Amino acid sequence: MPRIGYARVSTVDQDLDGQLTRLRSEGCAIIRSEKVSGGSREGRTELATILEFLRPGDELVVTRLDRLGRDTRDVLNVVHEAEQRGASVTVLDPHVSTRGEMGHVVITVLGMVAQMERRFIKERQREGIAQAKAAGVYLGGQRRLDYDRIRQMAAAGAGPTEIAKALGCSRMQVYRVLEEP
Template sequence: MARIGYARVSTLDQDLETQLARLKAEGCGIVRAEKVSGGTREGRAELATVIEFLRPGDELVVTRLDRLGRDTRDVLNLIHEAEQRRAFVTVLDPHVSTRGEMGKIVLTVLGMVAEMERRFIKERQREGIERAKAEGVYAGGKRWLDRERIKMLHADGSGPSAIARALGCSRTQVYRILRE
């Protein structure tokens, strides 16, 4: 039986150290961490590795349920996948585990709260953007894709899938830029 820790923060400027220290203090021999949004499971390679690694009797440990995910369905699917592997999920704050039926109920409710909190965050963000636009100070988000490079690769004969793979983005983003 192994205790495997998983730590996650949403943005590159956030710090993982507190979560990592707590998971190690709780006896997690293996700890995987990543800096990626918890809104979906897309792009969460470390989480996929942890789930794939789980063996019967293992325990996946997270400091808070929202570290596992902010979508109720995703969280419940992750718990189900762990159970399919006859492993357990334990949340440290508040301390809840899927070892018992009551733990599963509490984790379901906490998953719903995490999703609701994500909606509130998005709503506040949207309100802030609208306020900034009304005041004329909103400049939009930072563009992280090199539009000229995408157009150049396309002109050189690369297809949208190849461009997306090369730049680490989605085909939808490539198509959107090519339509501009």
């Protein structure tokens, strides 16, 4: 039975190496990875690719359940989609698989914990920002893209794909900048 690994980190600054090493050591011949938030399924093209190509008997392997997502519904939908294709999902830490009935219960509970953890993270972030604003030290996030350059290139006739390649960003980021007033 083919083991297909999926690794994910939330930001481009984070490192995938630990997950990739663990998945390889667990016998995953195919590993797909991405650097995108697990808050929703939106924009997670590598996960979508895996789910699309799962075959009966395949096993989708992740190091931790929160790598699949931080929303219980999303996690359960991934598990459901895998099972609809005759595949199973295995989480390595703690070790649980959907091959048995108890695995579904544990994955549901772990999914709820991951969702709760995400809410706590967001709450702490909001509190920290509020404190920093009150202290007058919050300046907001720093822009990673040169918005003026994007607009100039678009005005000069460059398309979103060309702009994205030139600036090392996604087309979606280019579209968002161009949609801003």
